[in-house]
Amino acid sequence: MPTENLLHPRRTTLDGFRVMRSGLVVALVVAAALVPQMTHNQYYLGVAFQAEMLMCLALGLNIVVGYAGMLDLGFAAFFAIGAYTTGILSTKDHWSILASIAPGVVIAVVSALIIGFPTLRLRSDYLAVVTLGFGEIIQTIAINLNQTGGPTGIYAIPALTFGSVVVESNTGYYYVFFVLVLVFAIFSTRLRGSRLGRAWLCIREDEDAAKAMGINTNHYKLYAYVFGAVLGSITGSLYAPALTAISPASFGFSESLLIVMAVAIGGLGSIWGVMFGAAVVEIFPEVFRSFAQARLLVFGVALVILMVLRPRGLFPERAFQVVGARIRRRFDRPQGSATLQLAGDVLVGPGDKT
């Protein structure tokens, strides 16, 4: 552990750190926005927007698993609900894609309440089993109903339109999901900085103690589950037109597991971590396509190594702070008692641990 702040050796830590971090955020967002300008390879663009889509799903699941600490192994169910609602309404009833988001969300919320209300009181391991079952049920329904197109699914889903603008290219969907990732990330950050986020973390850390704070733990667990469902369903509704065809195979246990992996690899509860984890989970197996049959094995080994080396994820959650500058100035001792972390490296102010 470095004993002095390597980035600002002279200055004390907090504000310099914040400026640097904001700069980094802007640079990353701009770089991501320029991806379609850097390549016209449709395959790369396809992988890129699939990565964004997985980021959206991971941000949704992060509220459930990362914040509230409830293991949900059937998250793809909500993704499926959004995708199928939009698929059915847009092909059979000629709804616009945007309009079909709302009924998808409503169905997702109602199912989250029906599944969540009786089961969220259970301990986390039981919860994992129930959510796993729910994921399987939704996939089975999709395979067996006529309205959902059976095992072949739904095809010829119309394009997403905003007024007269029609989104058809991979580049177009890249930007649509780019905005969605931003919106979900900001939404998650806002929730995290409010009583909701704090209540979720308290439940994750110690549910009995959370009750002593006056937190109605059953309600807050249900809120987390419902918020996750909403984000999952919205992502599904936009996924349907992006691929133009959906089938039950895309919404099974393996998809749920992929989302859990994205959250766990990146770092439970950490928004940057979760987004990065999603990118890794999506892009890594593509990079190793040359290994052909063995690529999943290689991926699996890489994951095991990663989890041994960094059990809390690549970008573990930091202590959360949205504190007014006034408070910070008043209470941060000049030599800085704060321990700050960026990308897992601990940057410590001089004179730490007095």
Next chain:
Amino acid sequence: MTAVLETDHLSLQFGGVNALSDVSMQIGEGSLYAIIGPNGAGKTSFFNCLTGYYRPTSGAVRFQGSEVTGLDAAKVAGLGVRRTFQNIRVFPKMSVLENVLAGGHLRATSNLLSIVVASPGFRRTERQLHEEAMSSLEFVGLADQWNNLAGDLPYGMRKRMELARVLIADPVVVLLDEPAAGVSSVEREELSRVIQRIHDRGTCVVMIEHDVDLVMEIATQVTVLDNGRIIASGLPQDVRTNPDVIRAYMGRDRK
């Protein structure tokens, strides 16, 4: 003196064990009430019954005159009955400041929309809550620790953080389960001062404490539990000289 917190023939059984038998206690407004007794006497179980963590087998708990027996722990906390835990329970992966903010959960009233758009109203409520959390931390002498993870604090500081977390809720009654257990004598002095200051603010304090000297020094009233029963109750100096207490509690402790 009117009772803030009152139990009426409270009994609690675990299988064949009588953790509490027929405990009736009146905790008056403005008192600094101490509950003492040997290990396993039922003190923590009594707190758990008062705060909705255990449901008593029979008997009643009343808070400010209305019955709260069997109410959910979160509801009881919401009424203004706040507690600490014997084996400290902090939220380790949250900062010290966030731990205290969590204690003020019910005072952060912003609705979802104002949270999501970060409305001026939301910002104002949060800023105010942050200020109050920092004052609570200052009150217990931990303001400079605000940005550290609670799980990284040494034992004594965690105990004080738990106090700050209770205080931000502006409670009516504070229940402290062995606040001075396991801390150094310096920390003990500090804790005793903090507890007295809480009492001086007009908050009713109930504490379980093994340290008889501490109890005799600051308590206004003492009840002694042994084997789930009240064996003595009264002013500290009276209880101290009570032969039953000497036999049951002091005697056994020395053995």
